Amino acid sequence: MSKDKIGKDEWVASYQQRSAGIVGWRGALAGISERLPTWAWFALVIAIGVAIPMLTSNTYIIRVAGNIALMATLAMGLNLVVGYAGLLDLGFVAFYGVGGYVYAYLSSDFSGVHLPTGLTLIIVIGIGLLFGLLLGLPSLRLVGDYLAIVTLGFGQIFVQLMTSMTRVNLPGHERPVNLTGGPNGIVNLDPFSILGFTANTVTDYYYVLLAVMVIILIVGFHLNNSRIGRAWRSLREDELAADAMGMPTRQLKLLAFALGAAIAGLSGALFAAWQGSVFPGNFDIALLINVYAIIVLGGLGSLPGVIVGSVLMIAIPEILRNVELAGQLFYLLIIVTLIATLRPRWQSVALLVSVIVFGLILKPILVALSPASFAALEATSSGFVDTIRNWLAIPIEAKAVGNLAFGALILMILLVTRIKDMRVRFIALIPTLYLLSFVWETRLSQEPSITRLLFVGVLLIVLMIYRPNGLLGERRVEVV
Amino acid sequence: MMNLLELKNVSKHFGGLQVVNDLSLSVAPGEILSLIGPNGAGKSTVLNLITGLYQPDEGDILLNGQSLLGREIHQITRLGIARTFQNLRLFLNMSVIENVMSAAYSRTHANLFEIILRTPSFRREEARIREMAQEKLAFFGERLKGYRLDQPAYSLSYANRRRLEIARAMMTEPKLLLLDEPAAGMNPNESLEVTELIGQLRDEAGLTIILIEHDMTVVGGISDRVIALDHGVKIAEGTFEQVATDENVVEAYLGRRQENK
Numbered sequence: 001m002s003k004d005k006i007g008k009d010e011w012v013a014s015y016q017q018r019s020a021g022i023v024g025w026r027g028a029l030a031g032i033s034e035r036l037p038t039w040a041w042f043a044l045v046i047a048i049g050v051a052i053p054m055l056t057s058n059t060y061i062i063r064v065a066g067n068i069a070l071m072a073t074l075a076m077g078l079n080l081v082v083g084y085a086g087l088l089d090l091g092f093v094a095f096y097g098v099g100g101y102v103y104a105y106l107s108s109d110f111s112g113v114h115l116p117t118g119l120t121l122i123i124v125i126g127i128g129l130l131f132g133l134l135l136g137l138p139s140l141r142l143v144g145d146y147l148a149i150v151t152l153g154f155g156q157i158f159v160q161l162m163t164s165m166t167r168v169n170l171p172g173h174e175r176p177v178n179l180t181g182g183p184n185g186i187v188n189l190d191p192f193s194i195l196g197f198t199a200n201t202v203t204d205y206y207y208v209l210l211a212v213m214v215i216i217l218i219v220g221f222h223l224n225n226s227r228i229g230r231a232w233r234s235l236r237e238d239e240l241a242a243d244a245m246g247m248p249t250r251q252l253k254l255l256a257f258a259l260g261a262a263i264a265g266l267s268g269a270l271f272a273a274w275q276g277s278v279f280p281g282n283f284d285i286a287l288l289i290n291v292y293a294i295i296v297l298g299g300l301g302s303l304p305g306v307i308v309g310s311v312l313m314i315a316i317p318e319i320l321r322n323v324e325l326a327g328q329l330f331y332l333l334i335i336v337t338l339i340a341t342l343r344p345r346w347q348s349v350a351l352l353v354s355v356i357v358f359g360l361i362l363k364p365i366l367v368a369l370s371p372a373s374f375a376a377l378e379a380t381s382s383g384f385v386d387t388i389r390n391w392l393a394i395p396i397e398a399k400a401v402g403n404l405a406f407g408a409l410i411l412m413i414l415l416v417t418r419i420k421d422m423r424v425r426f427i428a429l430i431p432t433l434y435l436l437s438f439v440w441e442t443r444l445s446q447e448p449s450i451t452r453l454l455f456v457g458v459l460l461i462v463l464m465i466y467r468p469n470g471l472l473g474e475r476r477v478e479v480v
Numbered sequence: 481m482m483n484l485l486e487l488k489n490v491s492k493h494f495g496g497l498q499v500v501n502d503l504s505l506s507v508a509p510g511e512i513l514s515l516i517g518p519n520g521a522g523k524s525t526v527l528n529l530i531t532g533l534y535q536p537d538e539g540d541i542l543l544n545g546q547s548l549l550g551r552e553i554h555q556i557t558r559l560g561i562a563r564t565f566q567n568l569r570l571f572l573n574m575s576v577i578e579n580v581m582s583a584a585y586s587r588t589h590a591n592l593f594e595i596i597l598r599t600p601s602f603r604r605e606e607a608r609i610r611e612m613a614q615e616k617l618a619f620f621g622e623r624l625k626g627y628r629l630d631q632p633a634y635s636l637s638y639a640n641r642r643r644l645e646i647a648r649a650m651m652t653e654p655k656l657l658l659l660d661e662p663a664a665g666m667n668p669n670e671s672l673e674v675t676e677l678i679g680q681l682r683d684e685a686g687l688t689i690i691l692i693e694h695d696m697t698v699v700g701g702i703s704d705r706v707i708a709l710d711h712g713v714k715i716a717e718g719t720f721e722q723v724a725t726d727e728n729v730v731e732a733y734l735g736r737r738q739e740n741k
Contacts, residue, residue: 219596226595230582234571241569244531246557246586246652
């Protein structure tokens with residue numbers, strides 16, 4: 001039987017060769033990451049996390065880091081449901097909201113109840129499990145898209161209820177009772193306080209959030225490498241086969257929903273304690289999209305991916321608030337993209353030089369043609385930005401021209417992607433890149449709030465084209 | 481001797497199509513029973529009825545004298561019936577060893593707390609099923625061993641996928657194994673190997689086997705008994721030689737001979 005002369009599989013036979021084929025710094029990096037045991041990765045995440053408040057006293061940075069930890073915790077809950085069990089749950093944020101509101105009820109003057117935080121958290125987790133089970137029930141009958149729209153409805157109902165339950169007639173009360181605080185939410189919540197430790201500062205909360213994130217990370221990791229994790233993934237791969245192999249699919253789905261909801265509830269409670277208040281708007285669809293973006297970006301079903309995803313999804317929009325930093329990153333990104341995509345490599349250098357020369361020639365011509373349209377630019381605080389702005393031919397009506405240029409840029413990008421001839425594409429890239437920096441300086445850098453969204457959108461689109469499985473996701477195949 | 485599995489007057493129709501019609505059959509422990517018949521004869525439907533994917537319209541299905549009707553698929557698996565699928569239903573994005581280990585679900589007991597806390601009993605159980613999975617894979621010689629264990633299932637060749645599916649089914653520790661065309665898509669050498677393997681499964685692992693197969697060398701080489709189906713009706717039963725020469729069977733496969741008057 002072991003005479004392996006027939007049915008030999010070429011793909012498998014050459015597997016190791018090809019996996020060893022990555023050379024250079026990327027190969028070295030891949031080698032290191034493979035050799036590092038899992039606990040070393042945990043230690044690394046914890047070390048970086050713990051070190052942040054020691055390296056900086058800037059509460060803004062610590063607040064952002066806390067937000068990353070919170071979102072990572074929430075996203076790990078979602079990853080359990082969507083990434084492992086493969087259940088497309090679009091009502092997930094409602095559980096986060098339930099956690100937040102339950103915390104608010106149990107630790108504020110709104111209800112007059114002030115329970116110790118430890119007890120509150122246990123209740124929050126219990127209620128999260130319960131709500132997860134209830135919402136999981138439709139998942140037994142619905143699959144895929146149908147489950148998605150039903151759960152989406154539940155998510156919206158939660159926000160609506162929290163907004164509108166301000167005048168509810170209850171038996172035993174003569175006048176309508178305000179149950180949720182409506183759009184004004186519930187404010188002045190008790191701070192997080194457990195085992196004699198009370199969180200007062202941003203740093204305190206950061207450490208609480210980090211600790212919870214690490215605990216959930218370990219829980220997720222242990223679950224994934226167990227009979228339950230394997231059963232969940234089997235369920236995601238092929239429900240019928242999982243059933244036929246003795247896995248009780250209904251129980252497993254309900255368990256995934258309940259555990260995911262409990263984690264979401266816990267994160268919601270921490271969020272409420274940190275913010276000191278809850279409002280219906282905290283749990284709307286924008287947050288849902290953000291959490292989904294995190295797990296999709298990081299790679300569905302990948303725990304390190306969730307961490308990386310939340311760092312990117314939270315940190316990038318924050319970085320883009322700083323115009324100068326955003327500009328530097330923007331140009332760096334362009335250069336890196338060029339170097340990574342153009343072959344042979346000297347082409348990227350030639351292209352950059354060409355663009356610079358193109359700009360230097362274009363500006364005097366435009367100024368000579370229409371001197372009235374141009375004026376000396378006001379200096380900004382950054383020499384880097386000034387240099388670029390002076391290189392570009394920025395007219396007085398920068399806003400209007402910038403809008404036109406934006407349209408032209410989109411057309412150029414579409415054009416460039418359609419051109420097959422490499423030399424023509426190279427030439428077409430020159431004005432495209434010029435337009436890109438023109439649009440950045442006249443419009444994008446001026447309106448960071450829109451640019452942030454645009455940036456994240458472009459990032460997701462590019463990622464989904466080049467790495468549809470997410471940054472750290474495993475390669476996926478559908479039925480072959 | 482008591483029959484391991486018994487189908488009593490089982491019928492199943494889909495809409496107006498009668499797929500299985502008043503079928504009775506029984507399998508004794510340690511027996512290898514082959515179901516043959518042309519495409520659409522209802523062979524796979526019989527397997528789906530036994531494993532609980534479908535409920536019969538009439539009749540009863542008994543395992544060790546215990547009715548399987550109304551039970552869920554995973555409960556039936558737990559009672560000791562495992563199967564492979566005609567169209568291969570592996571967990572493609574999971575590793576080879578995980579595919580097999582996942583099927584130990586109903587034979588393992590670690591609860592949520594033991595898993596989250598990684599208690600010693602959980603680790604022992606995990607080590608035990610890993611070892612067991614390797615044992616099951618070792619049934620196939622060198623093919624599914626060593627570095628291949630951690631490769632995703634989609635990287636396997638077609639024949640290896642079939643082998644992996646059998647290993648996965650064995651991991652549920654069945655008494656009765658249902659193989660749905662295990663030699664489909666294999667070359668003659670590999671078919672021969674499958675034939676040997678089925679014999680080993682019975683002799684070494686002590687399994688009772690129901691086999692659906694179109695490859696008559698496999699069927700002839702290993703079956704204790706053969707049942708031929710056509711349009712959901714049993715048209716012949718006996719040894720391979722008896723069934724293969726049966727007039728009805730020949731007619732079902734080739735059509736009626738033109739009488740020369």
